[in-house]
Each structure stands twice: as structure tokens, then as C-alpha cells.
Amino acid sequence: MEEIQDTQGELWEVFIQSKKGLPFKHVGSVHAFDKEMAVQNARDLYTRRGEGKGMWVVPATSIVAVDPSDDQSFFEPADDKVYRHPTFYELPDGIKNM
């Protein structure tokens, strides 16, 4: 039988939704050996004070991150597209519900 290595388990990233309808936010990571355990460990660590209504756990190795040295070419082209932001538009005074 092949030798099983002793480790602290795989690393999983944890995302919590604090209220139904809100986006999921990254809260940290947790160690676990399988996905059922990852969910339970994340629950015990990050929702001890009732912080969560929803939760995702993702194997840390599955996260694709942008290289920070690329961030100028990656993010800055969006900086001049001000028309995407609502404050770009001039509206008559007194308008409601827009």
C-alpha cells in the first residue's frame, strides 16, 4: 500500500454572504481534506457569531489571479470609460427614482 503523507490538508478559500441578496465576500481560508469537511470547517471558523447566510468554498488552487505587475494594462483601460458611471450624466433638477 502506498504511503499517505501527513499534512494539514488542502487550502480552501472561503466566501460568505452576510445577508440574503448581498454579494459573497472573501473572508479568508481554511484547511480541509475533502469538500464536505471544507464547508463544515469554514462554517465553524467564519460563522461562529452568525455572520453567514450563504457560503462558498473553493480549492485555493482553482483561483485564477491577475499578476499585479500586469495591473496597468489590465485595469487601467477601464479608467477613462466614465460613461459607465451614473454620475457622468446631467439630469434636470428634481428628477426622482432614477
Place this chain on the structure above:
Amino acid sequence: MGAEKLEVLFQERIDANEKIEPRDYMPEEYRQHLIRQMSQHAHSEVIGMQPEGNWITRAPSLRAKKILLAKVQDEAGHGLYIYSATETLGITRDELISRLHKGKAKYASIFNYPALTWADMGAIGWLVDGAAITNQVSLQKTSYGPYSRSMVKICKEESFHQRQGYEIIAAMAKGTTEQKEMAQDALNRFWWPSLMMFGPHDSDSPRTGNAMKWKIKRESNDVLRQRFIDKTVSQAELIGLTIPDPDLKWNEERGSYDFGEIDWDEFWSVVKGGGPCNLKRLNHHKKAHNDGAWVRKAAAAHAKKQLNK
């Protein structure tokens, strides 16, 4: 970009109070300093479970038992927050634990003092957590993003810890003669070690220079120690306990308390492993780790079989 240029840019970001994130450029010494400091911090939370954990089964009321158990569990949680922040620096928890077991990584010396009576649960919560919180509030502004965020989370959760301790010692201070004596005795034993938690004087602290320049540390040991003393003295007076320092005196001019000299020989002796519980704490941790090996292996083996199915 050359290394020198990168370091200049790095320092500019630090000076502008920008947070450094895991994948950003950072000088190797900055990374190593963080690994050393953060892992020591994480280990302290975990080793710190022992002196209080030792009293959970003897807590004198259901209420006290519940609170203490939840508190010690929080410490495990805080250890985990900081371990996971440390792992973003490219080091595994296995390696961090192995360094602790080999004596290469340290934890706070305060936990090498024994928790002898129930009053010590009061003194530890009130003084040891009080000192730790003073330090951690300051660290919320540390320059490394994951460390800073873990401190914010911990400070929010720890606000109940100090109150829990103070409540215990306050109840004993107004209790029977024996209880009062226990309360004063706990204060006597934990006062000076608590002051030592802030570390040596700034002038004797070799790594402070870089840590301040990189804004890992935001305030000096002596400043933090003074802040802790200034807010704690009146808390002792309020419940009729005496701080065991004959030189303690309000200094009107400084707006702070003057206090006696810390026994630095004792400090260095405990840091170097001379504390009465040093061996016990480390052996306890090693035993739990070794006893758990077959459980971890079983979980890993089962997960592997599931994947292969």
C-alpha cells in the same frame, strides 16, 4: 525593473500608507520579517489555549464554563486567521508548525507562566488579553493587507475576552477573604509578565528599525506598554486591588504613570526557554500533533479514494 528600483517603489507605497498584497513585490527581508512575526503571533494564540484550557473542566459555574470554552475556541480561531494570513506569504502551515516544534519559531513568553487558580482566569483575560489587544489594535494599521485584515477581525471578536477576565477577578475581589487573596495573588504574578509582553525597550529591540520603516509595526514597544499601564491602573483601583509596583506614580507633567523597572533578566531567561511551563506547553502541542497524525492520514486517504472512484 531592477531590484533597487522595485525597492524604492515599494517604500514609496509604504510611505503613502498603501497596503501590500500577497502577489505584490516585496523585499525578501520584509517577507521574512512578516513570516517570523505573524507565525509567532499565530503560535501564541494556539499555545495560549493551554493555560486557560486547563481550567475549562474546573470552571465554577455553567455560565463561566460556557464563556471560557467559547473564549479558548476563539483563540484557536484567531490562530487560524493569522496562520492563513501567513500562508499568503508562500509558506505552508505544516512548515510553520514544524518550525515551532523544532524551536525555530517562538510564541509569547507569557504562556510559559502557569495558571494556578481560578483567579488566574481573571488575570489572564484582564491583563494578558488587555496587553494583547493594545498591541493588536495598533497592528490593524500594519502594512501587509492580509495581516491587517486578520487584526481587524480579531479585535472585533476579542472585545469580550477582556471583559470576561475582568468580570471574574472583580467578582473574586469582592468575595470571601480567600477569594480576595487569590485575586490579589493573581495580579501579583501576572502584572510584570504582562508588561513584558510588549517586548524589550525600544533601544534594546534590534529589529524595530526595519519594522517601523516598513510599517509592519506602527507604534513602539514602550509607547504601547505605557498606554496599557495608563488604562489598567484605574481598573485595578476600582475593584480594590493593588498593582505590585511601589514605583507606580501618576506623573502630572507627562499625563502618564511612571513605573518601576522590569526584571529584564527574567524576561530574557523566559524568552530563551527558562519559563516554568515552557517544556510543558511545547510538549502538549507536539503530543496533540503526533496523536492526530493517524486522523489526518485517514482523512487524506479517504479523500484520495473518493477522487479515484
Place this chain on the structure above:
Amino acid sequence: MDKSDLFKFCLRLGDSCLIMAHRQSEMCSKGPFLEEDIAQTNLGLDLLGQAEALLIYAAKLEDKGRTADDLVYKRPERDFYNFMLTEQPNTDFAFAVVRQYIMALYLDKVYETLSNVDDETLSGIALKALKEISYHKSHLGMWVTRLGDGTHESHERVQTAFNELWMFLGELYEEDELDIKMQHAGFAISGDEMKSYLFSEISSCLTKATLSIPESIYMTTGSKKGIHTEYLGYLLTEMQYLQRAYPDANW
């Protein structure tokens, strides 16, 4: 429902929760890895909360001026009515998991029944506890599978735990006069029902975990009359030490 019967019923249940919480709290800082340390403490905290709620109610029903703390700290061991299974020590992680797993199955059924009774306090306690215990069942059941299916060593250890704890199972479905009364009032299911429920849950769990049902030899009896294994004495000595050493003190 006779108040003194209900008092005794709550005391039995509360005692089992209390003693398990004690065993769970002993494991704090000794977990196989930190996440599981936290998980085991959580189980302990849930059980401690259930014990407290049940004993507060018991003290009220008794109406003799005793508080829940008096019940915990000032009764001698012959006046404790927890199941012997609950006081068994944490010999290793497998023993703790098996003990808690069997008790989680038991409590799940007990609280399910109590959540429907015509007693607001008790049904309230049961409804809250039911949510907690169903999580225990899931968490511990998964561990039984992992350990049984894991390595040769873990398989042996968890099988040993089942074998050695098996004789304490009988108490969970044994009936005395009080049990019969509680059944008539709709506060409990019959011993036969409990037995078949426990056996069916456990045997499907054991099959999944590639473990075998222990051979039944003999089943202990007596905790409902305050008879225990020798472990309880040590446990209470530790738990009650401060209250007994300083009887005049408030903490």
C-alpha cells in the same frame, strides 16, 4: 404530567448533555488539526447550552430553591443520571467520535419527539437543540466514514471504539417506570422504536464506513438508578472542585 416526573426526565437528559460537554471540553487544544479542534469545541458548546437549558428547567420544576448550578456542582455521583456512554473517556479521537455519534443519533430522536410536546419550555429547548444535533450527526457521521474507510490504522481504531463502547448502547433503549409514563404522555418513543431506529442508523453508517456491527455480548444497565462506571467519580471531582473547596464563595 406530574412535575416530579418531568423534573427527573429533564435531569436525566440534562446530565447526559452536561457530562458529554465535559468530555468534549477536555479535547480543547488537543484536536488532530486546528479546524477540527474548533469543531469539537463547537459540539461541546452546543451540549453545554442544552445541559444548561434543561437543568434550569429541572431546577424550576423541582421548586426546592436549587439552581441549575446547584444541580451541577453539589450532587454526589449516585445522584447523576447520565448514560454511562456519555462519561466514557477520550481514549483517542475514534472513541470520542463514536461516543458522540451514537449520542447524536439518540438525541436527534429525543429532541424530535420533544419538539412537538405540549410544554412550551421543553419544546422550545428541543427545537433549538434539534438544529444543533442534526449538524452533530452529519459532522460525526462523516468522520466515522473517513476513519473506517481511511487507513488500516484508522479502520482498526474506529472498529475498536465501536466494539468497546457497544455494551453501553443498551441503556439508550432500556425502559423503566418513568420512561413508560413519558411515553404515555407523548414525551418519548418506546424502547423498541428507539432500538430499531438506532440499529438501522448505525448499521447503515457502519456499512458505508466498511466497518462491522460489533458482536453483542452484554449490555450495561443502571445509570437511571445512578449506577456508573468508575470514570464518573474522577470527572465530578474535577468539575466540582472549586464549589466544594469553597462552599461559601460566589464566583
